[in-house]
Amino acid sequence: MSDEALAERGAAGAAAPVARPVPFRGGGFAPRPMRLVGLVLFLVLLGLWELGSRTGWIGPLVLPAPTAVFEAFRQLVVSGQIWLHLGASLQRLLLGWFGGTLLGLLVGLAAGLFSMARAGVVPLVAALFPIPKIALLPLFIIWFGIGEESKVATILFGTFFPTVIAVYGGVDNVDRNLIRMGQSFGLSWLSIVRKIVLPGALPAILSGFRISAAIAIILLVAAEMIGAEYGIGAYILLAGNLMATDQLIAGVAILSMLGLAVSWLLGRAERYFLRWR
Amino acid sequence: MDLRLRGITHFYGDLEVLRDVDFGVEAGQIVCLIGPSGCGKSTLLRLLGGLERPAHGEILQLGAPPAGSLNPLTYVFQDFALLPWRTAAGNVSLVLEDHPLSRRERSEIVADVLARTKLSEFAQVLPRQLSGGMKQRVAIARALAVRPACLLMDEPLSALDSQTRELLLDDLVELWLRERFTACYVTHNLAEAVRLGHKVVVLSRRPGRIREIVEIDMPLEQRKHALAELQEQQSRLWELMREEAMAADRELADV
Ligand SMILES: Nc1ncnc2c1ncn2[C@@H]1O[C@H](COP(=O)(O)OP(=O)(O)OP(=O)(O)O)[C@@H](O)[C@H]1O
Ligand SMILES: [Mg+2]
Numbered sequence: 001m002s003d004e005a006l007a008e009r010g011a012a013g014a015a016a017p018v019a020r021p022v023p024f025r026g027g028g029f030a031p032r033p034m035r036l037v038g039l040v041l042f043l044v045l046l047g048l049w050e051l052g053s054r055t056g057w058i059g060p061l062v063l064p065a066p067t068a069v070f071e072a073f074r075q076l077v078v079s080g081q082i083w084l085h086l087g088a089s090l091q092r093l094l095l096g097w098f099g100g101t102l103l104g105l106l107v108g109l110a111a112g113l114f115s116m117a118r119a120g121v122v123p124l125v126a127a128l129f130p131i132p133k134i135a136l137l138p139l140f141i142i143w144f145g146i147g148e149e150s151k152v153a154t155i156l157f158g159t160f161f162p163t164v165i166a167v168y169g170g171v172d173n174v175d176r177n178l179i180r181m182g183q184s185f186g187l188s189w190l191s192i193v194r195k196i197v198l199p200g201a202l203p204a205i206l207s208g209f210r211i212s213a214a215i216a217i218i219l220l221v222a223a224e225m226i227g228a229e230y231g232i233g234a235y236i237l238l239a240g241n242l243m244a245t246d247q248l249i250a251g252v253a254i255l256s257m258l259g260l261a262v263s264w265l266l267g268r269a270e271r272y273f274l275r276w277r
Numbered sequence: 278m279d280l281r282l283r284g285i286t287h288f289y290g291d292l293e294v295l296r297d298v299d300f301g302v303e304a305g306q307i308v309c310l311i312g313p314s315g316c317g318k319s320t321l322l323r324l325l326g327g328l329e330r331p332a333h334g335e336i337l338q339l340g341a342p343p344a345g346s347l348n349p350l351t352y353v354f355q356d357f358a359l360l361p362w363r364t365a366a367g368n369v370s371l372v373l374e375d376h377p378l379s380r381r382e383r384s385e386i387v388a389d390v391l392a393r394t395k396l397s398e399f400a401q402v403l404p405r406q407l408s409g410g411m412k413q414r415v416a417i418a419r420a421l422a423v424r425p426a427c428l429l430m431d432e433p434l435s436a437l438d439s440q441t442r443e444l445l446l447d448d449l450v451e452l453w454l455r456e457r458f459t460a461c462y463v464t465h466n467l468a469e470a471v472r473l474g475h476k477v478v479v480l481s482r483r484p485g486r487i488r489e490i491v492e493i494d495m496p497l498e499q500r501k502h503a504l505a506e507l508q509e510q511q512s513r514l515w516e517l518m519r520e521e522a523m524a525a526d527r528e529l530a531d532v
Contacts, residue, residue, distance in 0.1 A: 181358035184326055185372040185423060186348050195371060199362045276362040276403050 064246040069253065072246040081235075086254070088230035089220060092148065096155025097216045101209070103156070104163025111164065112171025112201070113193065125164050133158035133215075134222045141226065151223035158219045159212040166208020170201030203277070206270050213262045221255065232258070278342045278349065278426040279303050280325065280461070284334035286484075287320060293484040294320050298334070300478050300490060302427060302461050307453065307497075309470040310463045312480030312488075313518065313525035318463045319431050321485070325461060326350045326429045342426035347376050351425035355432040357412040359404045365415045366391065366400040369422050386422050393452070394418040410441035414448070421456075428460040435465060446472060450497050467514050471507045472500050479517050482525035488517055 046066050052058040053065030060068070076082040110117035111125075133154055140150040140157075174197050182192040224233025232254055239247035280302040287295040294317040302308045310318050323329045325336060327350060342349035352358075359368050369387045378386070391397050394414045404412055413433055420428055434442045446469060452458070453473075464470055470477050471493060479488040493510055500507055 175358075177354065177356055177358050178360060180328065181352070181354060184328060184350075184352045185419075187372070187375050191375050195374075196360065199360070276405070 061243065061245060064249060068246040069249045072244070073250040073253065076247075076250060082254075084230045085232050085235045088228070088234075089224065089232045089258075092151050092155060092223070092231065093216055093220050096152045096220070097159050097213065099152070100156040100159030100216075101163050101212060104160045104212070105167055105205070107160075108164040108167025109171065109193075109198075112168040113197070118168070121164065122168075125161055129161040129165065133219055137223060137226065146227040151220075151228070154223045155216050155219045158215050162212045162215060163205075163208055166204055166211070167201065170204025170208070171197055173204060174200035203274055206266065206273065209269075210263065210266055213266065214259070217255065217259055217262070278459070279339040280427055281337045281339055282321075282325070282334065283337065285321070285324060285331045285336065286333040287317065287324065287329075288332045289320075295324075295331075296484040296486045298480075298485065298487055300476075300487065302459060304340075304426075304459050305457045306475045307460045307462055307473050309474030309477045310461060310480065311465070311467065311470050311477060311514065311518065312485055313482045313522040314465075315525060316480045316483050316521075317485035318480065321480075322352075322429050322431050322461065322463055325427075326352055338426075343424070346424045346426050348372070348423035349426040351420045351423055351428055353413075353416055353420050353428060353430040353433045355436055357404075357409075357416045357436070359412055359415055359419075361404050364401050364403055365396060365407070365418075368404070368415055369419045372419055372423050390418040390422045393421065393455075395448075408441070409437045410445050413437065413445060417449075417452075421458075426459060428458055428462075430460055430462045432463055432465060434469065442466075442469075447501070449473060450501070454498055467511045467518075468507075470514065471510045473497070477514060479514060482521045482528065488521065491517075 049058070049063070050066050053060065053063070053068075058065075064072075076085075107117075107121055111121040112118070136157065137150065137154050140153045144150040144153055178196050178200060179192060182196050187195070220231075221233035221236070224231035225237045228234040232251055236248055236251035236255075239245070239251060282298055282300055285295055285298040286293070298321065300308070310321065312318055320329070324331050327336075338349070360371065363371060366387050369390060370383060373383045373386060388397070388400075391400055394417055396411070396414055396418055399407065399411060399415075404415070407415065413436075417433075434445055437445065450473065453460075462469075462473055474493055475497075477491040477493065479491065480486065481488045491510070491514060495503060495506065
């Protein structure tokens with residue numbers, strides 16, 4: 001702004017100084033948790049859906065009413081069938097996920113710590129990770145038979161790679177200064193790994209668990225759609241074959257709850273293990 | 278235990294970082310190391326602590342470290358290097374856990390060093406809850422826990438604001454008066470150097486050579502009240518460094 005302009009302004013201002021509050025420009029961009037809104041939206045959607053079904057606007061075969069779905073779910077619980085399905089699914093899920101996670105932790109840690117292991121593992125993982133593991137299911141069936149083994153193997157294989165990647169990425173991201181510190185105090189190699197590297201990599205490892213758990217559920221359902229008597233995937237497939245959409249949706253809702261439960265558990269684990277953050 | 282550096286030269290690849298550095302750190306003495314940015318001060322400290330090997334020359338420990346010293350050469354880092362998942366007491370305990378000490382001995386040492394650094398009430402606090410000055414105190418407590426023969430301090434105060442720095446500087450002087458620890462203290466801050474150093478080693482720009490070694494005879498406890506005389510020393514050091522610093526500054530801009 002030129003001097004004359006300033007002088008002019010000054011003169012005008014001196015005549016009649018107008019006091020105005022500074023306009024507020026901050027705020028926003030900081031979503032606050034509002035629990036109720038989600039619940040209300042969910043209930044409103046359910047209500048609309050129910051209304052649509054009752055008025056016949058949504059055909060019962062296309063999408064049964066929520067009450068019908070709930071009835072199917074109730075039947076499942078009353079007949080005790082749900083425990084058979086859920087039990088079979090959880091067993092596969094836990095075996096596969098634990099196995100894949102354990103192996104992934106070991107291999108990922110090795111790749112994070114030793115040059116030799118890294119040189120071998122990283123290209124291999126890069127090549128194998130992008131394969132959709134469902135594509136390997138037929139192969140696993142040939143190798144392990146149509147029973148439990150092939151299903152567990154698919155989940156194990158599918159969770160192994162993301163875990164490896166999360167673990168060695170986590171180890172890479174551990175603050176080198178902390179490791180230097182450990183060495184400078186003469187800590188043993190094992191102590192450095194146990195007390196500095198592993199806790200430092202834990203945030204990345206836990207977020208890797210979220211990814212591998214989601215993959216495990218996808219693979220579980222896929223694997224159960226081939227040659228399984230029990231399991232949520234099998235239940236959904238059967239319901240589909242019988243055009244029993246109420247049962248089908250009930251099965252899908254169980255999956256949703258399973259996913260929610262897993263992510264709740266992992267959230268608890270994160271809160272417990274990362275409370276120092 | 279004294280430390281003696283003889284003809285230290287060091288390279289990173291083709292880059293000569295240190296050339297023919299020669300000086301000693303005597304027991305009970307604080308030796309301050311100053312020099313322009315990038316002249317190899319941190320490198321020299323890493324060599325002193327055995328985290329790297331010099332290309333030429335040797336670093337000798339003269340005499341045995343005091344009995345009971347668990348880690349004769351012990352660092353205090355600029356960025357504190359505290360484990361964020363351990364409390365103050367846990368961070369101190371970390372460096373004792375690999376030594377054959379009973380649980381009781383260990384917790385006694387931890388309580389003792391925390392008391393000596395005025396941290397007792399913060400024992401169960403996580404680093405993220407502590408201010409920068411407090412974090413560095415924890416790091417100093419951790420260093421004292423292993424009863425070092427020589428502390429290697431790499432700009433321990435430069436991550437702190439100036440008021441905190443002043444407070445901690447006083448604490449360090451007080452600590453030295455009580456414990457007469459030995460230290461090699463790297464700093465950018467000439468005021469720190471003249472407040473703490475019995476000897477100030479001035480390095481040239483890279484490759485770091487010794488420009489001069491300035492002895493400051495005034496006892497540490499008097500220095501706080503003799504700022505005028507210290508100012509004189511400080512100006513002398515600045516004269517020594519000024520050209521080097523200017524040249525180093527231009528050099529870095531070229532790279
Ligand atoms: N590990 C390394 N590999 C290669 N070059 C290095 C390495 N460490 C330090 N250098 C180089 O060596 C030179 C000296 O580094 P050093 O950190 O010792 O300097 P400094 O005097 O501590 O600097 P500052 O005052 O900035 O802390 C710098 O030019 C730096 O880039
Ligand atoms: Mg440095």
